[in-house]
Amino acid sequence: MGFCKNFLWGGATAANQFEGGWKEGGKGPSTSDMLMGGTHTVPRRITPEMEEGAYYPSHEAIDFYHRYKEDIKLFAEMGFKTFRMSIAWTRIFPNGDDKEPNEEGLVFYDHVFAELKKYNIEPLVTISHYEMPYQLTKKCNGWVGRECIDHYVRYCETIYKRYKDVVKYWLTFNEINAGTMPFGGYMSLGILNEGTTSFLDQVDIPQLRFQALHHQFVASAKAVQLGHSINPDFKIGCMIAYMTTYPYSCNPKDMLKMQKQDQIHNDLCGDVQVKGEYPYFSKKYFSSQNIEIKMEPEDEEVLKAGKVDFYSFSYYMSSCVTEDESVTKTEGNILAGVKNPYLKASDWGWQIDPEGLRYTLNRLYDRYQIPLMVVENGLGAVDEVKADGSIDDGYRIEYLKAHIQQMKLAVEDGVELWGYTPWGCIDLVSASTGEMKKRYGFIYVDKNNDGTGTLDRKKKKSFDWYRQVIASNGEDL
Numbered sequence: 001m002g003f004c005k006n007f008l009w010g011g012a013t014a015a016n017q018f019e020g021g022w023k024e025g026g027k028g029p030s031t032s033d034m035l036m037g038g039t040h041t042v043p044r045r046i047t048p049e050m051e052e053g054a055y056y057p058s059h060e061a062i063d064f065y066h067r068y069k070e071d072i073k074l075f076a077e078m079g080f081k082t083f084r085m086s087i088a089w090t091r092i093f094p095n096g097d098d099k100e101p102n103e104e105g106l107v108f109y110d111h112v113f114a115e116l117k118k119y120n121i122e123p124l125v126t127i128s129h130y131e132m133p134y135q136l137t138k139k140c141n142g143w144v145g146r147e148c149i150d151h152y153v154r155y156c157e158t159i160y161k162r163y164k165d166v167v168k169y170w171l172t173f174n175e176i177n178a179g180t181m182p183f184g185g186y187m188s189l190g191i192l193n194e195g196t197t198s199f200l201d202q203v204d205i206p207q208l209r210f211q212a213l214h215h216q217f218v219a220s221a222k223a224v225q226l227g228h229s230i231n232p233d234f235k236i237g238c239m240i241a242y243m244t245t246y247p248y249s250c251n252p253k254d255m256l257k258m259q260k261q262d263q264i265h266n267d268l269c270g271d272v273q274v275k276g277e278y279p280y281f282s283k284k285y286f287s288s289q290n291i292e293i294k295m296e297p298e299d300e301e302v303l304k305a306g307k308v309d310f311y312s313f314s315y316y317m318s319s320c321v322t323e324d325e326s327v328t329k330t331e332g333n334i335l336a337g338v339k340n341p342y343l344k345a346s347d348w349g350w351q352i353d354p355e356g357l358r359y360t361l362n363r364l365y366d367r368y369q370i371p372l373m374v375v376e377n378g379l380g381a382v383d384e385v386k387a388d389g390s391i392d393d394g395y396r397i398e399y400l401k402a403h404i405q406q407m408k409l410a411v412e413d414g415v416e417l418w419g420y421t422p423w424g425c426i427d428l429v430s431a432s433t434g435e436m437k438k439r440y441g442f443i444y445v446d447k448n449n450d451g452t453g454t455l456d457r458k459k460k461k462s463f464d465w466y467r468q469v470i471a472s473n474g475e476d477l
């Protein structure tokens, strides 16, 4: 038994990391547009106003805005069944609260979806991927303002109605659980508290952060209901950054610590979005952190009525937790932890753990019993273009192959898995560092960390490999 016949193989991207054209076609600035480039060791700076001469990677990114035909053709050549992309909210509502949508922005996505249709590629659309309209950050400190619910729902209504016959799969918010961590304040919730200048070191006010997250939950639930009323065939999912964690030792204290961490950072958001209510453990957590969520009388009903159809998540790595302060730490996509002696790590310190994906798929299916999708997975690495122009990314093939094997085992365990869209199927800007050097793609983009480069596209070795994986429905690895 292998992957189902109509398994959705594809790749994943996000508007702010690959579209560019940040000011074209009437687009307004988003929170991502105010984020300067950084590196593995230099954190990205958040500038409250655009700085003259500073480098902002999202402004041009890899210029999908002008090259979408060429890129989609390459995805089609690999045999993509689906393509995960996001719509930039600020192309549709440049300020977030505009009275009318921006027609030029809508037309851009008309063209993109038409191009995908030409090759029978099913779009999988993230409605909000780390880029809220910057004007809403200025006006109401992002999602702290309850009015964002209405702005977001209006945005959803506009795109649902416009694309109801061409898009079936939607994700309401990318990695919504980033909001359970201080780093997610700006990126995920659009919060910019006074004194914040660095993406990695934000002035964090947990009360505001969790209130803002509550507003996203309500917005997501309303969006699910609305979507189903516009087209009952829509499949609308949540998207969680899944941070697989193990206890570092069999010390029961490590086990309990891991459980607490799982509950707040992994389970809380999924529980609200799949089960339609806050889980039992949230009460104690909120009171221990002096957090009081202000709810309107209808909120509980709204959450119950807006449960998602499927659960999607990103999976890159795993880490450990322990009570023991002396143990070495590791880096990570969202939540760093303790180094696992059994695992190797990427050049950016993310620990590679294919078996953790099988464990995670089983854990999630057991908890939620709704279809799952792995909508991000991959290896950020430095790729070298050889003198003959070839790019031998065997390490990437090895990483993806091992993860697909484990996904297959999870399917054999009985997990219902709909699809797999590895991250950054074409090289794009790194979210955490703003670099181009950290590449994930099957397609190489000639662009450097400082913004120089021809933007030419080139197939890597993994391109043909992935084509063969898709053609054989995951049998020929």
Ligand code: BG6
Pocket (backbone or CB within 6 Å): 014, 017, 130, 174, 175, 241, 314, 333, 376, 380, 423, 429, 430, 431, 432, 433, 438
């Ligand atoms: C996920 C995000 O957390 O990880 C993506 O949804 C991001 O936007 C991806 O790009 C990989 O992280 P990074 O920092 O290597 O780009």
